[in-house]
Amino acid sequence: MRRKTKLIHGGIPFDPHTGAVSVPIYQVSTYKQDDIGVHKGYEYSRTGNPTRHALEQYIADLEEGARGFAFSSGMAAIHAVFSLLSAGDHIILTDDVYGGTYRIVTKVLNRLGIEATFADTTSLEETEKALRPNTKALFVETPTNPLLKVTDIAAAAVWAKSKQLLFIVDNTFSTPYWQTPLALGADIVLHSATKYIGGHSDVVAGLAVVKNDKLGEELHFVQNAIGGVLAPQDSWLLIRGLKTLGLRMEAHEENARAIVAYLSGQPTIQSIHYPGLPNHPQHELAKRQARGFGGIISFDVGSGEKASEVIGKLKYFTLAESLGAVESLISVPARMTHASIPKERRALLGITDGLIRISVGIEDSEDLLEDLEQSLN
Structure with a gap:
C-alpha cells in the first residue's frame, strides 16, 4: 500500500460496529461490564478509549511500528517516554533540541536523578564522547528545531544498539510521510502532533510509536499510570488531519x-x-x-x-x-x-x-x- 493510500485506509478506517466511514467520537469515561472483569475491551477511558485507540492504531501503521500511544501534548508524550528510565540513568540528547525538551530534561528530570548530556548527534564521534557507564538512552531530534541539522538515523541506531541504549527519535518535522525512523532502526518515535499531523492549529497533542510489543506494554503502563491521555474529540481531529497529511x-x-x-x-x-x-x-x-x-x-x-x-x-x-x-x-x-x-x-x-x-x-x-x-x- 502506497503512502497516500495508507493515509486513507490505514489503521481502523471505519467504525466496526456501525460501518461509519469516520470513527465516531466516543465521548465516554466508563463502560458497562457484563460481569466483574468481563467487558468488551474497554473499562475506563484513561486506560483505553475507542476513538483514541483508532488514532493509536493509525499512527502505528503509518510509522511501521507495533503500537501507538496518544497523549495530551507533545511534552506529555516525551515525559512518558522518559519515564521508562530510572533514577541514576543518563541520556544523550541532540544539542540543538526543542526548548521544551531542554527544559524538561534540565529542570524536571534532573530533580528525579536522571542525568543528561547534550551532544552534536550529527557526528557519531561527538555522540560517543558523551557516553557514560550509566547511559541508557539516545534521544535524537532530526531535523532539529530551529537549525535543521540532520542526524544519520541508521548509523545512530547501529551505534545505540551496540551500547544497549534505547534509541528515541523525535520525528515532528518530517512526519511519517517523509521519514520512518523505526524502519531505520529506532526503538521509539515521538511527535508533537499539534504540528503537521493535526495541521490546522486546532488541537494540542502528542504521539509515540514503539517498535515491539515489549516496549508497548511498558509504555502503556506508564501512559495509564501517569494519565496524560488525549481526549476523544482531539483524537478524532488528528484522525481527520492525517487523512490529508x-x-x-x-x-x-x-x-x-x-x-x-x-x-x-x-x-x-x-x-x-x-x-x-x-x-x-x-x-x-x-x-x-x-x-x-x-x-x-x-x-x-x-x-x-x-x-x-x-x-x-x-x-x-x-x-x-x-x-x-x-x-x-x-x-x-x-x-x-x-x-x-x-x-x-x-x-x-x-x-x-x-x-x-x-x-x-x-x-x-x-x-x-x-x-x-x-x-x-
Whole structure:
C-alpha cells in the first residue's frame, strides 16, 4: 500500500460496529461490564478509549511500528517516554533540541536523578564522547528545531544498539510521510502532533510509536499510570488531519523550495538553514534517509532589531508559536520557542537573536514571496 493510500485506509478506517466511514467520537469515561472483569475491551477511558485507540492504531501503521500511544501534548508524550528510565540513568540528547525538551530534561528530570548530556548527534564521534557507564538512552531530534541539522538515523541506531541504549527519535518535522525512523532502526518515535499531523492549529497533542510489543506494554503502563491521555474529540481531529497529511506535506515543501530560492538571492540574509539546499552540511544524508525536506526554514537577518522589523511588516505570515499548520507561521526562536534555553547556550548553538524561523503554509507561493519581498526590502 502506497503512502497516500495508507493515509486513507490505514489503521481502523471505519467504525466496526456501525460501518461509519469516520470513527465516531466516543465521548465516554466508563463502560458497562457484563460481569466483574468481563467487558468488551474497554473499562475506563484513561486506560483505553475507542476513538483514541483508532488514532493509536493509525499512527502505528503509518510509522511501521507495533503500537501507538496518544497523549495530551507533545511534552506529555516525551515525559512518558522518559519515564521508562530510572533514577541514576543518563541520556544523550541532540544539542540543538526543542526548548521544551531542554527544559524538561534540565529542570524536571534532573530533580528525579536522571542525568543528561547534550551532544552534536550529527557526528557519531561527538555522540560517543558523551557516553557514560550509566547511559541508557539516545534521544535524537532530526531535523532539529530551529537549525535543521540532520542526524544519520541508521548509523545512530547501529551505534545505540551496540551500547544497549534505547534509541528515541523525535520525528515532528518530517512526519511519517517523509521519514520512518523505526524502519531505520529506532526503538521509539515521538511527535508533537499539534504540528503537521493535526495541521490546522486546532488541537494540542502528542504521539509515540514503539517498535515491539515489549516496549508497548511498558509504555502503556506508564501512559495509564501517569494519565496524560488525549481526549476523544482531539483524537478524532488528528484522525481527520492525517487523512490529508500527504497532500499538505507536498504543498508545504513546494512552497518552502520557492521561498528558499528567493532568500538565497538576498544579500541581506546572512545564512539559510534548510536540508534541501545543496550546501546544507547533511544534504546528501537528508536525501538518503527521508523522502522530502519538509516545510521549515530558518534564516539569519543579522540582529534582533532587524528580525523585529522584518516580522512587523509581514501580512501573510502569522507571528506565533508552533508550526506545521496550513497557514504560514513565523517566529524568532531566541525570544519564543527557545527562550527557556540560556542565552550563552543559544549563542554556542548558533540560535542568534537575528534567527527567524518560518513554518511555510500552503497559501499561494506568489503571495508569500511578494510578502517577504516587501518586508525585506
